[in-house]
Amino acid sequence: MASNIDRTLYPTGRAAVVTEKMRDSETSSTQGDYMIHPDGNRNGKVVDAGQQQTGKPIVTGVEQSQLEKIELTEEDCYNQLGYSFPEWKKWLILTVIFMVQISMNFNTSLYSNALGGIADEFDVSLQGARCGAMIFLVLYAFGCELWAPWSEELGRKPILQMSLLLVNIWQLPVALAPNFASIMVGRAFGGLSSAGGSVTLGMVADMWESNDQQYAVAYVVFSSVGGSVLGPVVGGFVGTYLEWRWCIWIQLIFGVFVQILHLVLVPETRSTIMMDGIAKKMRKTGQNPNIYGPNELVPFRDRFSAKEILITWVRPFRMFVTEPIVLTLSLLSGFSDALIFMFIQSFSLVYDQWGFTDIELGLSFIPILVGYIIAYLSFFPVIKRNINERREKPDDEVAQYESRLWWLLFTAPCLPIGLIGFAWTSLGPPVHWMGTMVFSAIVGIANYSIYMATIDYMICAYGPYSASATGGNGWARDFLAGVLTIPATPFFENIGDKLHIEYASIILFCISVILVIAVYAIY
Template sequence: MQALHDRPPPDELDREKGVICSRLGEDADTLHPSDSISNRNTRGDAKVREVRCLDLRIELKKKDAYYELPYSYATSRKWIILTVIFLIQTSMNLNTSLYSNGLAGISEEFGISLQTARWGAAIFLITYAFGCELWAPWSEEFGRKKVLQASLFLVNIWAIPVALAPNFATVLVGRALGGLSCAGGSVTLGMIADMYEPATQQVAVSFIVLSSVGGSVLGPIIGGFVETYLDWRWCIWIQLIFGGFVQVLHLLCVPETRCTILLDRIAKRCRESGVAPNLYGPNELRPVLQSLSWKVLMRTWGRPFHMFLTEPIVLALSLLSGFSDALIFMQIQSFVLVYNQWGFSKVQIGLAFIPIGLGYLIAWLSFLPAFKRNQRARDLKPRSEHAQYESRLWWLLWTAPCLPIGLIIFAWTCSGPPIHWFGTMVGSAIIGIANYSIYMATIDYMICAYGPYSASATGGNGWARDFLAGVLTVPATPFVSNIGGKRHLEIANTILFAISLLLVAAVYLTYIYGPTLRKKSPYAQHLAKNATQDESGHSRPPSRISDQEEMRL
């Protein structure tokens, strides 16, 4: 399988030589820095491509090797990579949720309260929120594969002291380090940006978003069986086994996708083979230590938080997305209180999360025709800002209300017998539809609205989801149980319903006033001044590939 190795076989190298030669010219090695290189396109479309020379060294750019980069991978190869990414993202999110099924065992073995034991879940989510941002710059410089392998390795390593922990302090330290080690969507969604142009990546993004939210409910579904039949430490061992499996799968089946790294390799092969002795990749001309100065790193790490606090669109949509995700983790803690009223076993309580998963699946399938509708709208009105940007939120106008609807249904069917438990399942499924839809649509909108800044915009979104989920995990149970009175479950969920109404309103305000909000945004304004867009609204041709930052979950 070609994806099992990064160095192409001899026949592919010969083909590569021909492609590079046709783009750079037969006498690329004799070029003077002031020369421009004419590319006589063999496909019958003659175009002029210019290659910048630095100190007699030619820089190989994306437009010159477009058909050798992941953008041009076969569809089947792309979906093999996407499937592995799906499993990796599921594994990372499984780490955040499966731990909760070990709370009783941890509490009993270490002599702590259940509330104290919940800090193991909270600290992982909180550090995970920051870990995703910390890993991102390194994948740009050293490549996706190396960084993701390092992340998976460290996450797996830090699971071992947790599984063997002699005390709860060891559990907390291991969980904190494990969260910081998670690269998460800063790398996995970045790989999508490596393989797809912005105009064609919606289906791929939706698939990976499904794994991100799906891993959160897979934990309690599996955990019910683990909690019933195994020791609490198996909640950690299962994470480690799955994490080790996806790491090996990634090592064997996924090639490097970061374009700058691949350009370096192509240029090096061309020099070694004599095709272009003075051809160099972008990283070869810009030393890593120079590009990764402390100032650059701080600016890169700080931009998602700066945009989260200063960009109205990012703040509103990130809070909506974060609250929706935090709700799932709060429900993980509160489902025990709800379903104990019907005498559910631990296994049955775990299976009660299946409706949320079904909601995710329904929402994912519903987005597929919505993508086609959105593409038609962009094609018909290429000069309309609303068609190019806000139209991506159209389907969310219909699905976002599922959040308050699902919450109010769950709130007033969770009081126990004589009301049947089926009503709570319906409410949970509707909440699942909303949670997926909110995450998918907000990510898609930010990618389009912020272009080269989409990494930071979606980074703020992902940070809000993980951070809010972590912060609200610990007070979730006291919030429900301490309200008091016979209707404490109903009242608690009704409060969540009221909050969700305010947040869902942000979707409609963004849809209506999005152009106005973007004009008040310094980042969006900077993008509008520098952006060039095809009149057709289709994917840009190779000669106009942007250096888009990667997206983050």
């Protein structure tokens, strides 16, 4: 149990036993008998030049002190790591990450407003044009998993910079596309290049201890869900007044802006990378010529051998399959997001009954954003309650971990309530359209709450490896949404023969009831 774990080695708790096994298997192939903790040897063990590879000291005719290599620990330089950044600096970094996350999700949603123009120019059906959205989301799911572990090995900043650069580059084949194949290629590689929320959420664990992270997690999660709503709102105006390619150019302009902002304002936050830099500085200034960072003690050829590269890439997929926490919460979040994604696809059909223009259709997404804001604010007193509970019960595992899911027990039912309410208010005139918007806001409350609660729990459980853990959550959400992109519209068009759009929403309601029951079972 987490209460019996040596917290000087693994202060992040619940997942420590499993994570320790994972770390051991990943380091044993490159470090012989001597195991180096990937996040810093907290016991301050000394490694000499010969012992580093064989586990046995090799010292002949030279003083031991001249050969020994001392590994820098987090305790040695805690006040120089991300945890000790001033609060203003942490929130400045997080605000830039907020904008980066909005940009990533903006790329997934604004494309939908270009469908009509793409279909007309390249003589493809609307369903064919939607393949560009589908392939982006599906490969975005894999991008989250593939980029996340490298941010743990190489640092958050270079990985996010590389991801943003590649995403921006792959916007060009779409914006300048001479044919539909170019659009598909650009969207595919753009999705695969997107690091997603797994890296941005991992940065929360870099700057806040698990007991203090919840406000930061709530902030980043809000940017993730909010970005997906911003696309349709902006897209309504772009589709009305500009040519379809501007949907892509606007994505590129926004992407370049946030990349420059990230480059200038955001420092490295990954502890092991910062410790390497601190150790190098200490050697250079003569403060301690024998001190080394955790990554410096592992030869480059061993860290980046073919085997280690494969192990690093497989890590998030392995955690998704073998870690019950990651698997269950990711599937819960993924299926919830898939239901909501399908629900949103009905908007054009539903509001066409009231004669909404493209701009009005885009603005109809604002109630979902209102729901996200309500849910975000509702977590403030819940987080405060949770902090007090953890302080009062330091040895109670439920208080330390599962209590982070407590508010979900009350907000998850908003999903079926919102879906059934939307179904029976989406009948068209003489029923007023305002009713649908009230219930879509309630669906927004559920979506934010499910994402926030599951992510908060996983970051707390996995700490420094939270990027790999939350990668599974991102994979489930994006993959399922991508797979359902193509069948979503026919689903609403064919069930009820366009006369009873509410029938399809009722089916989603029935599925959501099962999903909510699963929330209580998981808790």
